Amino acid sequence: MGFDTVIQVLDSTLRLSTPLLLACLAGLFSERSGIFDIGLEAKMLVAAFFSAAVAYTTGSVWIGLLAGIAASLVFAGIHGLASITFRGNQLISGVALNFLASGMTVLIAQSWFKQGGRTPSLIGGARFEPIDLPFAGSVAGVPIVGPIYSDLLSGHSVLVYVALLAVPATWWLLFRTRFGLRLRAVGENPAAVDTAGVSVVGLRYAAVGIAGVLCGIAGAYLATGLQAGFVKEMTAGRGYIALAALIFAKWRPWHALGACWLFGLLQALALRTDVVEAIFPFRMPVQLLDSMPYILTVVILAGFVGKAIPPRAGGQPYVKER
Amino acid sequence: MDVMPKWADVILVPVISLLLAMAISALVILLIGEDPVAALKMMVQGALGSSYGWGYTLYYATNFIFTGLAVAVAYHASMFNIGGEGQATLGGLGVAIVCLAVPWPHWALALPAAMIGGALFGAAWAAIPAWLQARRGSHIVITTIMFNFIGAALLNYVLVNVMRPEGSMDPATANFPPATHLPTLHELLAPIGINFSKSAPANVSFLIALVACVAVWLLLWRTRFGFEIRAFGRSESGAVYAGISPFKIIMGAMLISGALAGLMAINNVMGEAERLVMNSVEGAGFIGIAVALMGRSHPLGVLIAAILFGFLYQGGAELALWTSIPRDLIVVIQGLVILFTGALDNMVRMPIERVFLALRRRRTEG
Amino acid sequence: MTDLAETSGAAAVAQGPAPAIELRGISKAFGPVQANRDISLKVAKGTIHGIIGENGAGKSTLMSILYGFYKADAGEILINGHPTEIPDSQAAIAAGIGMVFQHFKLVENFSVLENVVLGAEEGRLLKPSLAKARKLLTQLAQEYEMNVDPDALIEEIGVGMQQRVEILKALYRRADILILDEPTGVLTPAEADHLFRILRGLRDEGKTIVLITHKLREIMEVTDTVSVMRRGEMGATLTTSETNPEQLAELMVGRKVLLRVDKAPATPGKTILKVADLRVVDEDKVERLRGISFEVRAGEILGIAGVAGNGQSELLEVLGGMIPATGRVELNGTALELTGRACNGRNRRARGIAHVPEDRQREGLIMDFAAWENVAFGYQNDPAYASGWLMDNAGLRRDTEGKMKRFDVRPPNPALAAKNFSGGNQQKIVLAREIERNPDLLLVGQPTRGVDIGAIEFIHQRIVELRDAGKAILLVSVELDEILGLSDRIAVMFDGRIMGERLPNETTEAELGLLMAGVSDGKGAT
Secondary structure, three states: OOHHHHHHHHHHHHHHHHHHHHHHHHHHHHHHOOOOOOOHHHHHHHHHHHHHHHHHHHOOHHHHHHHHHHHHHHHHHHHHHHHHHOOOOHHHHHHHHHHHHHHHHHHHHHHHHOOOOOOOOOOHHHOOOOEOOOOHHHHOOOOOHHHHHHHHHOOEOHHHHHHHHHHHHHHHHHHHEHHHHHHHHHHHOHHHHHHOOOOHHHHHHHHHHHHHHHHHHHHHHHHHHHOOOOOOOOOOOHHHHHHHHHHHOOOOHHHHHHHHHHHHHHHHHHHOHHHHHHHOOOOOOHHHHHHHHHHHHHHHHOOOOOOOOOOOOOOOOOOOOO | OOOOOHHHHHHHHHHHHHHHHHHHHHHHHHHOOOOHHHHHHHHHHHHHOOHHHHHHHHHHHHHHHHHHHHHHHHHHOOOOOOOHHHHHHHHHHHHHHHHHHOOOOOHHHHHHHHHHHHHHHHHHHHHHHHHHHHHHOOOHHHHHHHHHHHHHHHHHHHHHHHOOOOOOOOOEOOOOOHHHOOOEHHHHHHHHOOOOOOOOOOEOHHHHHHHHHHHHHHHHHHEHHHHHHHHHHHOHHHHHHOOOOHHHHHHHHHHHHHHHHHHOHHHHHHHHHOOOEOOOOOOHHHHHHHHHHHOOOOHHHHHHHHHHHHHHHHHHHHHHHHOOOOOHHHHHHHHHHHHHHHHOHHHHHHHHHHHHHHHHHHHHHO | OHHHHHHHHHHHHHOOOOOOEEEEEEEEEEOOEEEEEEEEEEEOOOOEEEEEEOOOOOHHHHHHHHOOOOOOOEEEEEEOOEEOOOOOHHHHHHOOEEEEOOOOOOOOOOEHHHHHHOOOOOOOEHHHHHHHHHHHHHHHHHHOOOOOOOOOEHHHOOHHHHHHHHHHHHHHOOOOEEEEEOOOOOOOHHHHHHHHHHHHHHHHOOOEEEEEEOOHHHHHHHOOEEEEEEOOEEEEEEEHHHOOHHHHHHHHHOOOOOOOOOOOOOOOOOEEEEEEEEEEEOOOOOEEEEEEEEEEEOOOEEEEEOOOOOOHHHHHHHHOOOOOOEEEEEEOOEEOOOOOOOOOHHHHHHOOEEEEOOOHHHHHOOOOOEHHHHHHOOOOOOHHHEEOOEEOHHHHHHHHHHHHHHOOOOOOOOOOEHHHOOHHHHHHHHHHHHHOOOOOEEEEEOOOOOOOHHHHHHHHHHHHHHHHOOOEEEEEOOOHHHHHHHOOEEEEEEOOEEEEEEOHHHOOHHHHHHHHOOOOOOOOOO
16 A cells, blocks of 8 residues: 555545534534534534535625534524523434434425435535645645655645634633633533623523534534535535534544544544555454444443543523422 | 423423414425415325225324334433434344235235234344344444344345345336235225225234233333333333342333334235335334424324324325425425424423423412 | 510511612422511621521522522511622522522532632633633632632532632622521531631621521521521521520420430340441542441341441441442341342242332332322232232222321321422431331431421330330431430431440530540440
8 A cells, every 4th residue: 555545545534524524523612512413414414505605605605604504503592592591301302403404404405496305416606626835836846754744734625624623712712711711611501601700601601602513513514515515415424423523522622633533543444445455464344444433432431441521511401490 | 400391291292383383384384385275275285185085194103103113212211312214124034024925815814924924024134233223332323223224235135136026127026925914904994884085005003002002001000111101211220229120121011012013014015016126114113202302202192293293194195186285395394393393392391391390489489 | 475576586687778689579389399488587787597497498589589599478678788680699698698509409420629619700711711710719819718729620529618619609709698507417416617717707797698598596506596487487587696596496496396206125135237447438439437347136226326428328228228338237146138139028028128208209209109009019029918920009008098097197198299298208208118017127217397286296106116026126317315315325427437335314515525526535345
């Protein structure tokens, strides 16, 4: 297996890990504020559809991106309404939204485009085009570093870089700002935040809103960057893998990046059976590769490799005690 | 203090939630340019207007009864089992192995064996998340979700690499031998002079599902183990005080839950497809969540909700056949029902509670 | 009562500048329960004002309204004479009010500094805010003798220290009015004394302090004025120096209180329970019981006194089979299983131990279950409650009807869910279930917590009757009065050890208080 192949696989890893990373950070904000979110999948799916549909209709991928974010925010709003305002079961709300998104996208796609629940293929300005980093062309010839810079790091859509920048941004927001302190506090003990004179509801809606924006970008990337249009169920369980990555990362931003790269690598390998055959001395079933993120997460959850302790107030609606 | 009378809690709240879900569904139909009233008429006609329609409605309902009961039993132990899909998938594997491995002389012998196979495999798939919850404290919701995906991958592997007949390109098992074919409602009802549709898939499994409802009711409200499940589900610290072992309850309730989900396979795999195919569960495991929520985790409620969802499924299929409304409408309705009866329960409940509170005040003052 | 309020209380606050706090006609209902009814109150600036009342009298609700934690249904709040709307805690803080809740509102895995600064940060960035806060915090801590390590995590410091963090939180927000809700419940007498010193210091600085408590001793010791709440209504306001505990007790319950229980002297028989070197280590590897030894004989009540959290709960839980332990426990001469699968409540019951747990709502009852289901709770495997495979629900209902009649449970409706009974009636259901088992040993934890006064007497009588029937009784209570009134012998626990044993008629509250604070004189029978 040559160096070129490694670069190709890693390049594919970077692209496949982007939606995972954005969704994972979305989950991080939500769950750090004490709101469990198993509806990441739903938000990505509606965002994928609306970004593709609007990008196709307007011809502008940027308007598409905004539409995707808006759709994702609507779903985040419903989740907030159910789990913050009406103090419902956050898990059930997530399950409900996943179904709603799954059915709704196909229903609207069918009545809008009449192409069997998909959008037409996106071309030109309706898609995110790869952008070349400065000097990508001129350093390509340099051994080792050249290909890494110009083939692996350069030549991705802008959203890939947005996702990467979101990691330090999340870390900074969470651990270096007032908002971050309050957000972490509300996920640990909302009563402490409430009695300190800060609105629990406001903080949690803010967190759920940020999750909505990030999922919106993730979905838009799927439909307008990674692929050229929306197809039914195109998220294909990525929301759950992101959730798994979040647990794997123990709700920490930099670790989330590592977990998403690992799971992205697994996805990239599943697409390259030739590489898999070259790596493993035995016949590695592709199904095992597919389910590896889930198996790893179960192992982590089981606490055999360090314990994953979620935010203490996670999953419980905040009710002032009687 | 109870603010509402029991009937309001058990009937009024779910019915209003359901009506809200229906109203929004009607709005969705209207938005995609179709007539909701005509759509409803077509659904009723298609699902309930003929014994053919009923045959499908009851076939779907049978699946949902099993998965709904599965969710309900776990819910009474305060376990949210989202893994019905995976457990039913594995149940299918158990049923397929039983049907293919033994040359059964008659379905009446094959059925109990298949039930054991399906239940065992379903229970086994629930056992690992249950053990992890009971011993390691791993959140059962996340682990059962993960096991759905792992189960799907496992079945994929088995169908492609192990159980696929030689020469077949189709990732599915061989057809089950004819002796294992279950009698349909047509065959069961013919001797008593009822002419039920021949081509509908509803079969003897429906009767077993009804028996399962009664059995679950007896388990939960008449046996000591059921008493302990309900006590544990309401208060874990109380259970420890009463000498109830949390480990025993978590394992027991989840194994029963998984077994019920696995039992579904006698309907869809053995009764209908008569072979095991990829994605044979078709989301029934998830619909079990909606069914259990609407049925307030009571077997009678589960039965009613399962038939309602059976109606929605068959009606939705008819709609997709005759109009341009895709079958995915059912998924939307299903999502809305879970949203309103589950997550937004308080939104419906709080105004009703206020009404009852005002009524009570007036009564005591007047 | 009203005449008292007019003569002494109202007079004390009527003159001078505007009161720091004035409440007018505050009412608050939770669903069908009226927690506060038309409450008016004045607290003068620079005083320590006590609010006393039984559990459930509505004290905490009233103060939570003042802190903006709950919203009143009706009424008006005046701070320093100005009408003030307090819709949330933000508004309360802005009005100069700070509150130390009974259950601390701290983020466990944050540092002291982060907890103090939370919600009162100087700017959007954390670092400058924390630096500024550190300076101010050190200054405050020195001023009021409240030394805390700003970088220690909350989960690593003791409750006394955590309480100081709560007070510092309020002072950091420049509170002029400080409300403390049952602040001494988790403190030893010595820690409580330190707290009172701090409070007096704050008062002398001109701050106004409201102390909520159900302990008469604290009112007498530290307050300047006191008002009494009963059943959601504000009774009298009195000057502390002009009243006495008996008068306050009477105002609290609305009639003369029998602080002593009528009982004949005990006639102890053979040893029923023998405990030797009992040790418990909890999940955090902290030793909760550090080698406990004692005996309880037939026909006597052994009372375990102590400040909450000194191992009494663990003692009950070990004997009730709820948690494992090491050491030796014998019942009627045979050892009990202290570890492994046989160590559970079911086996303990089979051996003749009945258990009225400390927390009836979390442990003793399933609140959603009907009364008759709760009568089976813990005894669901009893053959008497089963017919074959199934439970004998009809028989259980009949049995429950009898129990409800004999224990005067109101309303006597077996189908009613436990949550719909009052605290006293809930406790009677638990007591009926456990006492009618005719156990050799009865474990009772906090038998009258949150129970109305009428039910208290009934419950005490039943416990004494069981003793007179020749049973052994182990009583755990944080109420010293209850321990003194009921026990035939008293053992005092501190920090997982028994500090000493006393006979109730040969000891005083002061002596027991010293033992509860960990001051041992070596006379103990450990």
